[in-house]
Amino acid sequence: MSAAVEDLLRFGPAILLAVTVAWLALATRRTSREIGGRAFGFGSGLRQRSARLLFVASIGGAAAALVSHAVGNAPAIFAPLAGEAFLVRLAGLALAVGGQVLTLVAQGNMGRRWRVGVPRTAPDALVTTGLFGLSRNPVFLGMLAMAAGLAVAVPSPAVVACALAFWIACEVQVRDEERFLERSFGPSYAAYRSAVRRWI
Template sequence: MTGPIDLVLIYAPLVILGTTCLWLLVATRRTSAAIGRNAYGFGGTPRQRLAQILFRLAVAGGLAAVACHAAGLSWFAVRPLDGETLGLQLVGVVVALAGQGLTIYAQGDMGRRWRVGVPDVAPDRLVTTGLFEFSRNPVFLGMLAMAAGLAVAVPSPLMIACALAFWVACELQVRDEEIFLESAFGQDYRDYKHAVRRWI
């Protein structure tokens, strides 16, 4: 018989990642409509294309990993590694859920200035309030927490590889965004960068 904790451990990772992906699609479309152009700005440089590929592989692989976990498949790549306790898996679910909440809340702080990738045109102002007073990248910070939490909740080789790929993609993306924002906002961004840490 499957108890409530077992059900959480089986299905929560899929629900968390699936709803976050749907939310990102809706948020990007909503922002695109609000600004009158595509808010999705990947491409241009080889590093941007690499970041885009890594993000896509990490998300697609992560969805596959948590879906296979929920379906009870036991292939090597999607089978959780031995030795992890239920308590640690529950901690992973909580961290993933907190990361999801942080991501959504931080994106709300950006409003119509939300972008995916490096856009062709800079937003009308630099966002430095709300969670951005404490981290220059709270959206990515939330996503990284979610990826780490999912890798702990579902510690399969595929999920761990996807979390690592997502981390590398974030590192590449953040550096490109910093170059773009400095060129767009000049001294204002340099002052902000000096005052607020990249992550926490």
């Protein structure tokens, strides 16, 4: 394996995660300004608190593991398991990049209707075009692809566990958001749900 590929597999995953988190944080802040309110907010129920905790723990844990791997001082739980071929790890990184692109493009499709969590009030319209015409959850789909790709690119116990925790959080969040959208948009959401799959 060349030094360039080794550096890509060493630093790329941490940079990819950092860029994605920063982009989504800026998008949430920008949307909050545009709507004159908070675009970020999880409900107070146990399911929402659990989802938020899982999101924070999985992203924070993955960041710690990826940075530890990048600086080359990873404890065993953060270190990649031995024996995975570098081509498989490169394929994982490519999947993570594809997931990142899907996430950012789908977030862009939402525009001012972008929200994180289940908001107190619904956006002014339901987004059903662009990538949302192919999947009801392209942002989550992209993030899940990214999590899976990172777990393949840096197959440490910590990154794999974080990817699984992130998947569980997404499953909880998607179902809570579906109930919220059904209450908020009624028949129009029911028609959209029957026409477009939850994932792909």
